[in-house]
Amino acid sequence: MGKSIRKYILILIDVLLINIAFFMAFFLRFDYHVVEPYFTLYRQSFIIFTLANISTFIFFKQYHKIWRYVNLKDLIDLMVVITMGSAVSSLILFLLQIHLPRSIYPLSWLLNIILIISSRMFYRYIMSNSKVKIKNIVFKNTLIIGAGSAGQMLIRELRAHPEIGLKPVAILDDDKSKIYRSMEGVPIVGTLDDIIKAVKENEIDEVIYAIPSASRTVLRKVIDSLSELHMKVKTLPGIYELVNGKVSVSQLRDVDINDLLGRDPIKIDLDEISSYIKGKRVMVTGGGGSIGSELCRQIAKFNPSHLIILDIYENNMYDIQQELLRKYPDLRMTCLVASIRDEKKLNIIFKEYKPEIVFHAAAHKHVPLMEDSPHEAVKNNVYGTLNLVRCANTYGVKRFVMISTDKAVNPTSVMGATKRICEMIIQSFDRMSKTEFVAVRFGNVLGSNGSVIPLFKKQIAEGGPVTVTHEDVRRYFMTIPEAVQLVIQAGAMAKGGEIFVLDMGEPVKIIDLARDLIRLSGFEPDVDIPIKITGLRPGEKLFEELLMTDDKYTSTKHDKIFIEKPGFNDYDGLVLTLEKYKSKIDDMDTYEIKEFIKSIVPEYNTPEHVTLDEVVATTINSK
Incomplete structure (x- = not known):
């Protein structure tokens, strides 16, 4: 049914209800028998009463609302509009010298409210409970975790989109005062402690976690409770995203490891970041990689005058290029396929594009692979960084931010050691350059290319085993967006020469990470999917460190960012050594x-x- 037809039908219904209310007021006032001359007064005034009320409804846009989603505020607004309509009609009748018995006015007003509000509620009930027949859809009994605004919106959305095939049948919430009540007609049957009982008694097929504001410990409690039932849990996008129409309930997704290991949203100083990126020419090396592409996404939000993306792998760079073109059609962007090893090419690029800020994320990062190819690690990580740093110094880059790693601290791997040399290059050049050179050091990021998470997911999909190198191996983890936000924030705070260290939280045992991923996939660790211990690989540690020494760091104004001191400053010795052996690397x-x-x-x-x-x-x- 079209919007215009639906509007006119609603107006006709209101005309009928208003007239019924007006006549009923006379009918009740005169004890069920309206005699002359009062019936004449009724005939003289009912058209005025009807038109005045309908005109008021139209003026206040009561026919623009979607009444299938009516809530308390909508009903209060409607009550106010009905009151104003009654007042307008009374004023017009007074001006026309049509004097009705005084009791008619409050009676007609009250009956108007009862009938019209009841019609809206009835319409809402019919639409919410209407059965839509969809071929090949089997409706699943769904348990909602959370009886707040997110849960309420979720239930409405599920009913509005029956094609999703999820039927809300029960709700759990840790607020005990809500138990045995209902929300949107769905009973609240207990707290999170009752989750197993609720699943079994209500024959639940799906569980949806709808508490966006709760800590991740609550979500972990739900996951752990359901692990024995091998039941997956879906989660809901943020309630404010739903309200603003940015996403729909059809984007419900399975809970993933980011939801369990990520932390509360990081607070960043948007004004500070915007002031040093907005209107600037910004280059991102390794811009097609996991960290580099996220850097490009977040930098684009701050309106740089020109975003220059540099990467040797054209496929990854093409993906981020197309994404940014869709999201930021007015963004000036240049994507360049080039290697940071090619010093001559880098000089041409820096001379032509004159970047003012450089985020250096290009690197060989895989520890075991670099143990077997140390020449490539040195040529790419060390000499590639040296090439970039020299170009930045020569062509007047204002700020140079290098992405480092916790593996650079007391390194046991070639990759970690080459990144430590990169930190030394950064700090030594800062002493003699007008460019502010800084490095940002952090641990593993969840879901990055080649990281343990995609590997575990692939192994689980293949039926296992999931391979873990050692039972006690631990790693720091961050989500890619939160790591990049802190990198950009650190860049805003840079004065030159710092190694910024990000607070990674507590290290996570990799074997626990494997078990969590298996459970999130709906399986039981060591029962459905085995875990196999393979032994540490060359260059690997049991645990990583973020600081060279525990006592040599200072706090910053951001509680998640620290600065390691003192810095490396032997510029002459470092550069002479690197130059001496540059031409001999391939012969070693x-x-x-x-x-x-x-x-x-x-x-x-x-x-x-x-x-x-x-x-x-x-x-x-x-x-």
Whole structure:
């Protein structure tokens, strides 16, 4: 039924109800028998009474509302409008010298309210409980966790979209005062402690968690309680997103590991960030990767004058390019396929585009792979960073922010050690450059390319086993968006030379992470999906560190960001060493490369140490 037809039908219904209310007022006032001359007064005034009320309804847009979603505020608004309509009609009748018995006015007003509000409530009831036949849809009994505004909106949305196939039959909420009451006609049957009982008694097929404001410990309680039933839990987008129409209930999704490990939203200083990015030329290296692409997304929100995305892998960069073109059609953006190893190409790019801010996220990051290809780790991570830093210094970049890693602290891997050298490059160049060079160090990000989460998901999908290197291995985790927000915030706070360290929270045991993912997938760990311990891989630690020493850091105005001190400042020694061996890297074997790294990073833990110059000289001469 079209909107116009529905509107006219509603007006006709209101005309009928208003007339019934007006006549009933006379009928009750005169003890069920309206005699002359009062019946004449009724005939003279009913058209005026009807038109005055309908005109008031139209003026206050009562026919623009969607009455299938009527709530208490809508009913109060309607009551006010009915009162105003009665007042307008009374005024017109007074001006026309049509004097009705005084009791007619309150009686007609009261009857008007009763009939019209009842009609709205009846319409809402009919629409909410109407059965829509949809082929091939089997409705699932659904348990809603949360009897707040999010839960209420969810129930309405599910009823408005029967094609989703979810039927709300019970609600749980930890507010005991709500128990044995109902919301939107759905009974509130208990607290979260009653979840197993509620699932069994109501033959629940789906559980939806609808408490956006609750801590993640509440969600974990739900997951743990349902683990024995092998039941998945879906979650709801934020209630304010639903209110603003940004998402629909059809975007309900399974609870994932981000919901359990992520923390409460991070507070960032939007004004501070906006002031240093807005209107600036910003370059992101590695812009197609997990961190780089998220950097591009968030930077685009702050209206840079030009976003330059640089990456060697064109497919990933194409994806983020297309995404940003859809979301920010007015954004000036250039995507360049180039390697940070190519110093000549980088000079051409910096000279042409003149970036004012650089976020350096390009790197080889896979620990085991870099153990087998240390030459590539050195050439890409170390010399690539050196190329970028020199270009930034030469072409007047104002601020250079490098993404580092917790694996750079007391490194045991080639990857971690090369990132530590990158930190040293950053700090040493800051001493002699007008560019503000800083590094931001953090741990693992959830769901990034090549991280443990996608691997576990793939293994679970294949039926297991899920492989964990050691029962006691622990890692720090952050979600990609929260890590990037803190990186951008740290960039706003930079004065030059700092290594910013992000508060990663408490480290997580990887074996617990594996068990959580198995449960979230609807299986029981070690029963449906086995977990296999494979042993630590080359370069791996049992645990990671974020600070070189525990006592050498200072707080910042942001409670999630710290600064490690003191910094590295031997610019001449570092650059001379890097230049000396730049042309010899490809001629070294794996052991020699690791010894070269150790000569720069003494805390790098390698087997046995010999003099680097002796090793290289012997190798070169023999070739």
